[in-house]
Amino acid sequence: MAAHSSHHGRSTNRSRAGHSLWQHGEEKMGCQLCLHGPLWLCSSACLLGFVGTSYGIRQTFVRDRCKPGLALSETYLLSQSTQGCFPMADYVFFQFAFAAITVVLLAGSLLGRMNFGAWMLFVPMWLTLCYTVGAFCIWGDGFIQKYLIDYAGGYVIHLSSGVAGFTAAYWVGPRHSHDRQNFPPNNILHMVGGAGFLWLGWTGFNGGAPFAASRITSLAILNTHVCTATSLLIWVSMDIIVYKKSSVIGAVQGIITGLVCITPGAGLVDTIAAVVMGVLAGLVPWYTMMVLHRRLAFLQCVDDTLGVFHTHAVAGSMGGLLTGFFAKPSLLKMLYPDSLYGPGFLYAISDKKLKDGLKQIGIQFAGAVFITLWNAIFTSIICYLISHIVNLRMKEEDLEIGDDAAHGEEPYALWGDGEKMPSSFRLPHTPRFPSLCRWD
Structure with missing residues (x-):
């Protein structure tokens, strides 16, 4: 089991690297993204260590009167996890990876204009006040854990990051x-x-969620790839139908929405349901991004740099609702024997338990509303507080210049470029070739 967990740890590392790399490819201010990346990674590591999984994930949130627990002691880290036959250190790292990737998703909405000092304050505050609360309520013996189905983070990660990013983008400005x-x-x-x-790393996220090499794991991995491939094809097809040409960026967006949509129910639905979810993952976010966004003033007034609201909030909430529709009772009992989950609406109809199916759909919807409101309200509070300490937004003249003004360097500096950094950072003399490479 430990080896299995380590394998998924490596996969989630690839997923975090993938998120940074694909966002770097889309983002003009490459240096800003490269610097934002290590910061959210370090902040997440520190918070998961000092605040501990007992704050956001485990049962002590209420029992200890909301006092965070330290997750750095040998006694705690080497004890057996409550989730499987592996040390608690593996569980802490796995949850750290979830928290870390949530923040980099959120960053995609703010890139290109948020003050770096404000970002340094925003990350730990948001992880503490927003992410850990959602993680506890849904995964850590919270008030909706036994009722709301969220297999691997459709609500905890994707809906929260999409809503928080959209809200923060409103406060920071365009x-x-x-x-x-x-x-x-x-x-x-x-x-x-x-x-x-990213696609490769998602195998670790959805495959590692059961904390065991089981039948649920195998099904989750297969469903993840099937849904993603279907979503990619649908998104590209929509581009061809409407714009008469396909695009690489569109294909990548289709990959993202497919991965996000299947996450809430990857190991809990049949593969045919994953195909249907992939079709909707390619259609609905495409429509909200390419059509609805241009028609609604509410969406146009917020500058979401990488469209995180559409690819993560829309796809994540839709995946959660579809999980409430397609969740198979036998799979739910296999993975969550003590839960109070109702059957998916589709199976409730066939089993003549329509009331239970409607109740589960209602719970999924209520959970999406809760995560949306919590993140919108507390992200606004965080931005308001930070604005009274430092400017949320970069200076206009710095925005015109870009990376060189913000960090004193360029992502692709030609000879003589990228030299506006302080003189203390420069070499005292012009570098020479090593003697073995000189031609005289």
Whole structure:
């Protein structure tokens, strides 16, 4: 089991790298993204260590009167996990990976204009006040854990990051007007490579959620790839039908929405249901992003840089609702024997338990509303508090210049470029070739 957990740990590492790489490919200010990445990673590691999984995941949130528990002691980390036959250290790392990737998703809505100092304050505050609360309520013996189905984070990770990113983008304000009109990708090839890593890493996320190499794990991995492939094909097909041409960016968006949509029910639905979810994952977010976004003033007034609201909030909430429709009772009992989950609505009809099926759909909807409201309210509070400490937004002149003004360097500096950093960071003399490489 420990080896199994380590395998999924490596897979989730690839997934985090994939998120950074594909976002780097889409983002103009590449250095800003590269620096934002290590920060959310370190912040998540520190919070998961000092605050501990007992704050957001385990049962002590209420019993200890909301006092966070320390997760750095040998006694705690080497004890057997309550989730399986492996040390608690594996469980802490796995949950850290979930928390870390949630923040980088959120960052996709804010890139290109948020002040770096404000971001440094935002990350630990949001992880503490928003992410851990949702994780506890749904996964950590919270008030909806035994009722709401969220297999691997459709609500905890994707809905929360999409809503919080959209809310924070409202408070920070839009990018520079020139960037909103013309914002070409930094590197499409990097984006494709990152999307590939992401798809591979998702095997670890959805496959590792049961904490065992089981039949549920196998089904979850298969459903993940089937749904994602279907979503990709549908998104590209919609681009061809409407715009008469396909695009690499569209294909990547289809990958993301497919992965997100299947996450709430990857190991709990039949593969034919995964195909249906993939079709809807390619259709609905495509429509909200490409059509509805241009028609609704509410969506246009918020500058969501990478469309995280559509690819994660819309796809994640839709996946949660579809899980309430397609969840198979036998799979639910296999993975959650002590839960109070009702059957998926589809099976409730065939078993003549329509009331139970409608109740489960209602619970899934209520859970989405709870996560949405909690993140919208507390993200607004966090942004308001930070705005009284530092500016949320970069200076306009810095926005015009980009990475060079923000960090004193360029992501792709030609000879003589990227030298506006403080002189203390420069070499005292011009570097020379090693003697073995000199030609005189």
